[in-house]
Amino acid sequence: MKSRAGWGPRLATGLGWGGLALASWGLCLVVLQGLFGQQIEALQTVQLARELALNVRLTELTLERYPPDLVSELTGLDLAVRPRPPAAPAPSLAMQRQAEALQQQLCERLAHCPMVQASARGRMAWIELISPLEPVWLRVQLRSPMAWPPEPTLLGLSLVGAAVIWAGLFLLLEVERPLRGLEKALRLVGDGEDPAAVPARGAPEVQRLTHRFNAMVRRLAANRQERATMLAGIAHDLRAPITRLQFRLSLPELNADERERCANDLQALERITGQFLLFAGGNDAEEPVDLPLDQLLAEVSSSHSSELLRLDLEPVPIVVRPVALGRAVANLIDNAFTYGEPPVVLRLRQQPQHCTVEVWDQGAGMASHQWDRALQPFQRLDEARGQQGHCGLGLAIVAHVAQLHGGSLLRLHGEPPTAPGRFGIALTLPLPRNG
Known part of the structure; x- marks a missing residue:
């Protein structure tokens, strides 16, 4: 129904331009016959x-x-x-x-x-x-100069004149005027303003250009909003550990417990800073590399003991950005240990067109209505998590890395022994096509 409705304006536009072409041809023919x-x-x-x-x-x-x-x-x-x-x-x-x-x-x-x-x-x-x-x-x-059919020479000249008039009007109405609106909107973007969406009018090429311009403006507005939110999050999340460090450093003497707390605060600061840098796109320019994904996952999980983190990996050759993907999987494992219950299971499975990296834990996980919120940056389901160096960017970073690779992020639920855990998150990655 939608495609049929779109044919109505196109047909009306085509008939209008066709009538204009006939009128231009008749006008040119009459003028030439008079001259x-x-x-x-x-x-x-x-x-x-x-x-x-x-x-x-x-x-x-x-x-x-x-x-x-x-x-x-x-x-x-x-x-x-x-x-x-x-x-x-x-x-x-x-x-x-x-x-x-x-x-x-x-x-x-x-x-x-x-x-x-x-x-x-x-x-x-x-x-x-x-x-x-x-x-x-x-x-x-006796033949009249205005008789029909007209002279072939006049007929050819009138067709050329009509084509020139039609092309001029088409460029003026269907190309130049819509491009003038785009130029005005671009000027506003250059001045740092957010222009309203430009109506898609004119020739099909100009309409496609307008749609892409509107999408660019929406992305710029979203990036500005995201940047403002990120800066506010940095100020909020760094304030608490910095305040604690200032207080402890002002003490005349630090005992072992205070030194350990200072070290924990420094680790929280390092974690928060790393997550912000990763979310800001620090690895977007990383070149893809052809490598065995199972070996990359084994290297990422090597810092955890085999009792707490179990590996179930199939050999899968793939082209990925290894640093970004490694940090995304490390975020999933860290979230599983922080908010779930061990043992955590890291599983890799290959499908005909994609592969799936699954991270399972034995915790209750999150409700379905919380999933979309958890994927948004700076959204914490538990406000107390910020005290552990978590700033609400873990799943947002993973979702960004999945989108960077052309994949997606899924929420899983299972029940042992049919599933390796009670709650899991799956990161799907497309496999390279053969040939």
Whole structure:
């Protein structure tokens, strides 16, 4: 239904431009006929005189032996026997001029100068023939410069003129005017403002350009909002550990417990800073590398004991950004240990067109209505998690890395022993196509 509805405006636009093309062609044809009417009339008179000169000569020779009715029947010429042409309304000055020009041309081509009389009825001309017995007149049709079909030369010139007019109007209405709106919106973007969405009008190419410009403006607005949120999150999340460090460093003497707490705060600061840098796109420019994914996952998980983290990996060759993907999987493992219950299971499975990296734990996980919120940056399901160096970027970073690789992030639920855990998160990655 939607595609059918889209055909209505397109059909109306096509009919409008088609009507404009026909109107432009008719206008050009009328203008050219008005400008070059006399020249065309002169050329038509010369051509008509050339054809009539031979007919007049042959007809006069034939009338010496045969009657006019028989000659008219044999030749198909319109002959009339009468002393003078029939009375008719007075011809116009243009017809009289055309008849005089025809007479002049015939006088140049014949041995004698025949009489030519114009008739306003039907744009006719009567030519007097030499006959030995009775007066005979030949009736011929005078062609008008405005007659149809037009002269081929005028027809071609009018088509060229109509094409120029149509192209000029098309560029003005369908290209130049929409591009002017885009230029105005670009000026606003350059001045740091957020322009409203530009209406998609004009030629299909201009409409596609407008859609892409609107998408770019939306992305820029989202990036600005995300940047503002990230800066606010940095200020919020770094304030608490920095305050604690300042307080402890102001003490005259630090005992072992205070040193351990300072070390924990420093680790929290390092973790928060690393997550912010990763979320800010620090590895977006990393070049993809062809490597065995199972070995990369084994290296990422090597810092955990085999009792707490179990590996179930299939050999999968793939092209990935290893640093970004390694940090994303490390985030999933860290979240599983922090918010779930051990043992954690890291599983890698290969499908026909993609592979799946699954991280399972034995905890209750999160409710389905919390999943979309958990994927947003700086969203904590538990506000107390910020005290452990968590700033609400873990799953947002993983989702960003998945999108960077053309994959996705899924929420899983299971029940042992059919599943390796009670709650899991799956990171799907597309496999390279063969050939």
